Amino acid sequence: MTRTVIAAGLVMAALSAMSAQPGPSESFATLMARGQAALQAEDYATAQAMLEKAVAARPGSIDAHYMLGRAYGQDKKYQFAAQSFRAVLKLSPGHVQALVDLGTIEETMGRLEEAESRYRQALPNPRARRGLASLLSKLGRQKEAIAALREALAADRDDAETRFQLGMALMQNEECAAAVPELEEVVRRESKHLGALFNLGNCLNRIGSRDEAKGVLDRFQQASLDAAQRVDRRRRAYFLSLEADRRLGSGDAAGAARSLKEAIGLQPDDGGTHALLGQALEAVGDLPGALSAYRRAAELSPLDAMMLVELGRLLGKSGRFADALPHLKKAAQIDPAMPEPHLFLAAAYQQLGRSIEASQEQAIYRRLAAAANNPR
């Protein structure tokens, strides 16, 4: 949401700064890079669009099909994801990650036999082993699940998630005495692991250690309450951000800033909310406040190129062109296919009297902007 607002602002800024000229078609590598960046940023629609184009450009690319499957899978478009992973397996029948991902999707879609078959084909991959064990446990085949989990744990003794699953499988196989040490070990490593605390408490109860059970379940309850409160704060902050976005859209930047400050009070560590606050403060003319908000946004989301671009742009707007350069360069490094850093780098260089670099950046910007508009 925040990203959309910022992107819209940038496009407007870009249009006002410079009119983009169409350039040559973008390369397969660029499409892949943009797709991956969008996927990392959880912008699934863009990721899918870029990666579909990448697949069309190079139908024999295993990586393109696989990334596209991931982009659909994370967006819960499971049928499209399954199609992509099947395309990978057609090109490379032993592709372990595709087998595991397809197994997970088959499981999600309720096709449990197919899921089991995919996981088995991907063994001894640790993800496949965990997926298989979890599936067997769900199917009530606890003994097989326990065997698979013990094997997985033998390969990686430090894998807390596998150990947790083993504890659960033992418990469901009515072997609480054996489950207790496994779950205790998980809790030793992750003291607030809700599932481990809950099931450890239940198992201790069942083997007659009621006092110990009570202590563990009290810890579970506290951890559970803490988790619920965190989620609640995050949810309230989210709705405040939505409200702010609407206010910004209707021209009430001051109201938006108030909502965003409240949201930040609830969830101080979300870079997107700080960036949106920066946008609101900029709109009310509070440039120092906006700069401070963008700085915090960039600190919290150091790999988010868009935040760095905004910070750089605002520094430029404040006349601090030299200060803007490192942020814009870093943004260009993080997302080499993004045109906007180059637009503002060009402007900053121009203001600093470095016209050759300004021309170079302008040329890069034109090329990337054209590719973004016409990627194939």
Next chain:
Amino acid sequence: MHAILLLAALITFRDVTKQARITFVHDMGKSGQKMMVETMGSGGGFIDYDGDGDLDIYLVNGAALPGSTGKGALSAALYRNDGALRFTDVTQSSGAANTGYGMGICAGDYDNDGFTDLYVTNFGPNVLYRNIGGKGGGAAFQDVTAAAGVEDARWGTSCAFLDYDQDGDLDLYVANYVDFAPDNNKFCGDYARNVRAYCHPNVYNGQPDILYRNNGDGTFSDVAASVGMGSERANGLGVVTGDYDDDGDTDIYVADDKTPNILYRNNDDGSFTDVTLMAGVGFGLGGEPLAGMGTDFGDYDGDGDLDIIVTNLDFENNSLYRNEGGGLFSDMSFPSGIGAVSLSFVGFGAKFLDYDNDGRLDLAIANGHILDNAPYFNDATTYAQRNFLFHGSGAGGGGKMTEVGPLSGPDMMVANVARGLAVGDVDRDGDLDLLFTVCGGAPRLLINEGGNKGHWLGLRLVGHPSNRSALGAKVRVTTPSGVQVDEVRSGASYLSQSDLALHFGLGASSAPPTVEIRWPSGATQTFTPAGIDRLLTVVEGSGVASP
């Protein structure tokens, strides 16, 4: 096992809704703004309102929400059973045409006058309909809500009558959901693409439930806070009552949507203790609260105590908590076989029943997604979904349950957006039929065909000095193949009321079983009926008679 399933496969369920002349269609009162109340209801069930011995049907309806373009006034409907699977719509003359935004019902004779009364929960003030038996040729029901003091205006969901203090009159538990209102409707869904969805319940604040104590003079008082259950602010959806610890009083279990479910142990002194945490029945296996919708008690593993089923959202499993005794439960969802199949379905109503009269409890579940645009958010799911029928293996089969919906006739495989589920022998042919209520659609009355090949015994209990509905009476039926346990209860499932009479399958055994009743008053009564394959009326401290 396979032989049992083959026998089960000979039993089918047939949709007779149209044939029965039930024309009701549930209306969500759609606002166009994805107000979450639209997708949560409504329920209904079986109630013998006219005391003629057969089951009538009450169906709850929605009402127009702000922005709705509906055709006009909506109301609940009451259908009188005229026999031979023919029903007559008697809503207008019944006096029970609830016109609020209806959610659920529960039934019980709260004034001990011999007529079964009805409580209807609403998104808005709830309604208590006192059954006055059509005295003087008038309506069967009279709205006594205001006089009784039970008009709580929050978002009520499931409810249950019970005699928690064992004083011989019925009290009332009402689950409340969240503080959603049309004027605080939030945008949920895909904001970037402006695609709305019904909100997660925790977007709003959970509401405390109500325990109304019957003052014995036609009025009730909310005593929840003073009996140890006032502090919880949970998203209550399902309620079931039962004596899980077999200490002779009625306990309460509440299914909550994304807040922990709650088990209240009755302390037998008028107070309750929340024992959820130590009992292990508040959370899913991952230690997180699940989306509890419907719930029921039943002895699915045939060991003589009450286990718990809770339906949940898709990508969660329905939860089956096995009673281990000593106040402890184990989550047997996956080992039992009900967990895996439920992962792609959204469950609502849930009822244990012995549909094939084999003496082992089976389980029916109503399914249907919350989101009418569910595939937009997850293309592995659908809005309309088929319901479940699990065949139970009882004690001999280790409590394994097998989903036999696909073997139970095409009507069991029809996809619907089911919410409520009630069970009762509506055609009085000796096997249990199913009533599914459907959100935004017609209800589905499914008649059991073939379940009565096994023998059976029905028991309708009349309490005195216990409450007249005998709610809380525990019955043990002993046959050569084992002991079955059940209790008379109001409510349960989701927003629904099942037949108050108990139904026990006796399998191939034609010998009359031994029946032991522990009445809420504490009195016990043991007898061997003169015959089986019939519905008997048993009056506390008196004789046994066929109706």
